[in-house]
Amino acid sequence: MRLELTRRYALAASHRLHSPHLDDAENERIYGKCNNPYGHGHNYVVEVTVTGEIDTATGMIAHLGDLDSYVAREIIEPFDHMYLNKDVEAFRDRVPTTENFCMEIFERLKRFPGARLVRIRLEETGRNSFEYAGQRNGDEHD
Amino acid sequence: MVYVTRKIEFSAAHRYHNPAFSDEENRRIFGKCNNANGHGHNYVLEVTVGGETDPATGMVLDLKELKEILEREIMNRMDHRFLNYEVPELANQIPTCENIAALIWKLLMPKIKKGRLTRVRLWESSDLYVDCYGDGAA
Ligand SMILES: [Zn+2]
Numbered sequence: 406m407r408l409e410l411t412r413r414y415a416l417a418a419s420h421r422l423h424s425p426h427l428d429d430a431e432n433e434r435i436y437g438k439c440n441n442p443y444g445h446g447h448n449y450v451v452e453v454t455v456t457g458e459i460d461t462a463t464g465m466i467a468h469l470g471d472l473d474s475y476v477a478r479e480i481i482e483p484f485d486h487m488y489l490n491k492d493v494e495a496f497r498d499r500v501p502t503t504e505n506f507c508m509e510i511f512e513r514l515k516r517f518p519g520a521r522l523v524r525i526r527l528e529e530t531g532r533n534s535f536e537y538a539g540q541r542n543g544d545e546h547d
Numbered sequence: 548m549v550y551v552t553r554k555i556e557f558s559a560a561h562r563y564h565n566p567a568f569s570d571e572e573n574r575r576i577f578g579k580c581n582n583a584n585g586h587g588h589n590y591v592l593e594v595t596v597g598g599e600t601d602p603a604t605g606m607v608l609d610l611k612e613l614k615e616i617l618e619r620e621i622m623n624r625m626d627h628r629f630l631n632y633e634v635p636e637l638a639n640q641i642p643t644c645e646n647i648a649a650l651i652w653k654l655l656m657p658k659i660k661k662g663r664l665t666r667v668r669l670w671e672s673s674d675l676y677v678d679c680y681g682d683g684a685a
Contacts, residue, residue, distance in 0.1 A: 406652055406679060408645055413674040454678075459649070462565055463576060464641025469675075470578065 409523055410466045411454045414476055416485040419446035420501040423490075444488055449503075450528040451480060451510060455520035467520035479513045503529040507537045515539065550665060551607050552595045555617050557626035560587040561642040564631075577641075585629060590647070591670040592621065594655065598662030608661035620654045644669055648677040 421444035422436040432440050439445065453476060457466045487493060489501040495509050507527040515522045524538035562585040563577035573581045580586070594617065598607040624634055630642040636653075640646045648669040656664050667679040 406649060406682060408649060409678045409680075410645060411676050411678065459643075459645050461640075462567065464563070464643035464646045466645055466677075468576070 407456065408459065408466055409454050409456045410520070411452050412469070412472060412476075414451045414453065414481065415448060416451065416481055417446060417448050418484050418487050418489050419444045420489040420496075420506075421445070422500055422502060424500050425498070444490065447529050449506075451476075452526040452528075453514060454523040454526070455517065456523050457520040467517075471519045472517065475517050475519070476514065480510055503527055503533065503535050504537075507535040511537045511539060548597050549600060549607055550595050550597045551610070551613075551662070552593050553610060553613050553617065554591060554593045555621065556589060556591050557622055558587060558589050559625050559628050559630050560585045561630040562586070563641050563643065565641060585631070588671050590625075592617075592651065593666075593668040593670075594651075594664070595666040595668070596659055596662040597665040601661075608659070612661075613659075616655065616658045620658060621651060624654075644671040644675060644677045648679045652679040 420439075421441065422439040423432050423442075424435075427435065453472070455467050455472070459466055483493060489496045489506065491497075493501070496505070499505055507525050510527065511522065511525045514525065522539075524536055526534055526536045528534040561580075562582065563580040564573050565576075568576065594613070596608055596613065600607055625647075628634060630637050630647065632638075634642075634650075636650050637646065648667055651669065652664070652667045655667065664681070668676055669679075670676040
């Protein structure tokens with residue numbers, strides 16, 4: 406039997422999709438409204454899934470308090486109520502699509518010491534969601 | 548392979564307390580969940596069975612049968628119960644979402660005769676759930 410625990414967190418942030426590798430017309434054609442120069446925002450929902458053995462003393466795979474504070478420090482504090490393009494170093498030269506945001510969150514949480522990170526699922530809106538589980542073959546994340 | 552999921556809801560109380568720890572340790576580790584008189588949740592359980600469809604019925608399994616299994620094995624045992632005291636399998640465990648999901652898996656596994664139990668997903672609240680899979684599953 407294999408168990409996975411998933412915790413959902415909410416954060417609000419704004420972004421603008423604009424690639425320096427494309428000219429203005431192309432940016433507008435590809436990103437549409439998301440290319441609006443002043444940015445726009447979403448209520449993101451981050452689903453963090455971890456796995457591991459149940460600690461018989463606590464009945465838990467990962468101590469929820471530890472997971473919550475790790476996520477608060479690594480994800481909520483740096484991203485919540487921020488303009489991703491300008492306020493987050495990682496997106497200074499990377500388009501903050503929700504794909505890239507999802508991967509960035511995975512990279513930041515993969516060293517959580519309390520359990521093994523399985524995947525991140527990021528909802529941009531109730532209609533769009535993205536999942537990332539690291540590079541599956543070859544250069545596996547540690 | 549086709550997967551069929553049935554969802555049920557049950558309400559139950561629990562308390563996190565490990566007698567091997569001191570009262571202060573219990574408080575520190577389990578926080579509010581250590582409250583002496585317990586507290587409760589509306590659990591949502593999603594049970595997924597996978598299999599091939601029966602050519603005669605077009606179904607993996609009879610959902611009516613699954614409904615009855617869930618009624619007998621889960622609802623009767625857990626709905627409106629205090630899990631620590633009224634579910635013997637949980638008496639010597641901390642009744643976390645992990646342990647309850649694992650118990651549900653063990654209870655349902657031998658009862659599902661058509662198709663294979665593929666996943667048990669137990670929601671404790673809208674921001675926490677546990678998935679249980681068999682050993683073989685990817
Ligand atoms: Zn609880």
